[in-house]
Amino acid sequence: MKADIKQMILDAARTAFQNGELSSDDFPAVDVEEPKLVLHGDFSTNFAMVSASVQKMAPKKIAQAVLKHLNDPNGIIQRTEIAGPGFINFYIHPEAWHPVLSVIHEKDAAYGAKDIGGGSRVQVEFVSANPTGPLHVGHGRGAVVGDATAAILAFCGYDISREYYINDAGKQVHTLGRSVLLRARELSGQAIVFPEECYQGDYIRDIAKRILGEKGDWLFFADEEEAVSFCAASAAKEILAWIQEDLDLLGIRFDTWFSEQGLCDSGKVDEVIRQFTQNKMIYEQDGARWFKTEDFGDEKDRVVVRNNGQTTYFASDIAYHQDKFDRGFDRIIDVWGADHHGYIPRIRASIAASGKDPSRFTVILTQLVNLLRKGEPVAMGKRSGQFVTLREVIDEVGRDAARFIFLTRHYDSPLDFDLELAKQQTNDNPVFYVQYVHARISSILKKAAEEKNIDDIAFDPEAIRHLTAPEEIELIKHLSRYPETVAESAEKLEPHRIAFYLMDLAAVFHAYYNRHRVITDDSQLTAGRLYLVAAVRIIIRNGLHLLGVTAPESM
């Protein structure tokens, strides 16, 4: 609809120019928007105003010239007006909205899928939590934002790959091994001092108990480093399995689990360091080797090989991002917690240093999650190891509520996650509000089948003509906005837009529902209304599906 109007304006402007009523054919991009106020019409354009300087004419004169030559082949426009400083407002015939419904029914699950990706390959890497402890709510947010973003992009024609990077090499996993070994000693009755930098959580004891049961005294007779390595590998494996279960509970599946250790073992990290040393991007100082990230906009150069000979996490990450490009992805999206934002310039620098275009690399930074219960903060002492895990949250509030709530805020905005609120089945809780629409419509369709024997919701132009109530037109208008909402959400990597759209649509539907009965004695009207609400249900279902939330038939 919007595109049609744009075309009409452009065509009219061209004709006006040919007739000498406009002085230039240098037209700006036509911007058609939906005015906030109903009395400004269904659509509005600032075309005349933004053309004023080029045309060297008053906006109102330009508007008049455009309107004079406006050609409306399908007769969708009821009337037009020139208003304010030079807006052209368009009023659409209410019936002109009706065809939206048949398009929705035809396209069904594919409705709103604008192909903006053109099959280009995009990798979305998210969660990537270290396998050193259970996931917490912050990870949950990143998980859901990443997963929904991936789903939306896939829907819009991108070839998407979801990836989890496992930090199973390096110091943290080594610390994990030490923590477990110490707890094992403790369990076997030895006196130990448990250092502050070790992992404090009770889960370490559980793992230690298991390993002690499997390996017994070997742990204490073996070479210490060997014992630590064994504990590290075994613990990381177990924790990773928990993480996979958690993600599974959230309905998240990865295409690739990429191991940092595997990357190191393949020699890729050493290879990258060798290459950059050759290119003089890496130099030696104070016994360490530094990458010249400052040359590419970072605040200072960064160490890639420590003076003890070990490579840093950054070194792995350089190789990892190289590898992503080597695998042929056109675009790379990383979802990180906001506390890692200082890391972006150096990764970007490493990409630029290797001759790749850094604009192909995007980071989504999800802001912090505050876990609350009835408005009171829930203690999240990382140091004490006492924190509420993501698993506990999912178990308590359920997958749908958890997912939806993570998506009801722009990822850039901190999120208060209230456990009690998430369980409440009221208007406070947007998941149920949206799902309720789906359940209500399902119930109506069921009743129509049972009582009126209407099983087949088919297109019937005669019936649809009965959809004339303002609430019905309003509802159809909302439905027609779904495709652009999805496209925007994909272009900006902002899944929350779909959540907000669904809440708005739900509100419009509930209002309609309370005002009008779908199933009436008028069979034509009933048929038309069933066609309408079935279209609403398609969109609610599609939208929820993109967000990874179920659409229940009944509640």
Next chain:
RNA sequence: GCGCCUGUAGCUCAGCUGGAUAGAGCAACGGACUUCUAAUCCGUAGGCCGCAGGUUCGAAUCCUGCCAGGCGCGCCA
């Protein structure tokens, strides 16, 4: 100190790449269930869009400065 993010109704947040009179939910107050699910709806009230400049026909939106909050600034990840 430097960098990134944020500042919109009492609270939690939207606000489309600059548009006309600023949006929703909650909380408050008043209403609607013999009706397809009241997990719903209708109405009332609530605003120097942090502050000050600038850009222009037009700014919550873009630029600069300041104020406040969060996060980051390691040869940790």
